[in-house]
Amino acid sequence: MSRLQEQLDALASLSPVQLREKWNCIEGSTPPSVPPSLLRRLVAQRLQERRHGSLPARVTRELARVAKDGPGADPVHPRLELTPGTRLVREWNGLTISVEVLEEGFSWADRTWGSLSEIARHVTGAHWSGPRFFGLTSNV
Known part of the structure; x- marks a missing residue:
């Protein structure tokens, strides 16, 4: 039996006073x-x-959010703030897509687009999350 398992098993026999002392010892x-x-x-x-x-x-943030908002609430995905002038580059089927972030929208192919998702849909011909297409979010 491991030392940790022995410590965990011993907790069952501790009195409330001993538990408080154990907490104080661990957490200070x-x-x-x-x-x-x-x-x-x-x-x-x-x-x-x-x-x-x-x-x-x-994970800790998500658990805190669920505790606050309830389990049925939509998950919160933090938005990445892109500053104007930032260039996003993605290769797709041999084509290099280079998008510039503007004050309001995105510039690509000599046109201003309202969202990255519009550009991703135009490039791929399929529904894509623009931030995911450009690697700004995880695949989780």
């Missing part, structure tokens, strides 16, 4: 005012985070 702060059953889970989480690392910041 006063434990949150929660029932012992929840504090036990929080201490277990901290022990596991020390061993395996914590959740990525993106």
Whole structure:
């Protein structure tokens, strides 16, 4: 049995006072005012985070958003701010697409476009997310 597993198993037998002391030892702060059953889970989480690392910041933000807005809310995708003058370059089927970001819209093929998605649809002939087509978002 691993040292972590032994620590996790030992939490079940700790009194509320011992749990608060364990929290203080791990976190160096006063434990949150929660029932012992929840504090036990929080201490277990901290022990596991020390061993395996914590959740990525993106996951933590999404969990916080769901806790605030509820599970049925649409996920929030942060918008990337593109400054005018930025050039986006993408190769598609041997064609190099070079788009310049304008104050209002995008310049490509001697024309001003309202969105990157319009350009992506024109280039590919299919419905594409413009930011994804130009590599500005993850594929997640």
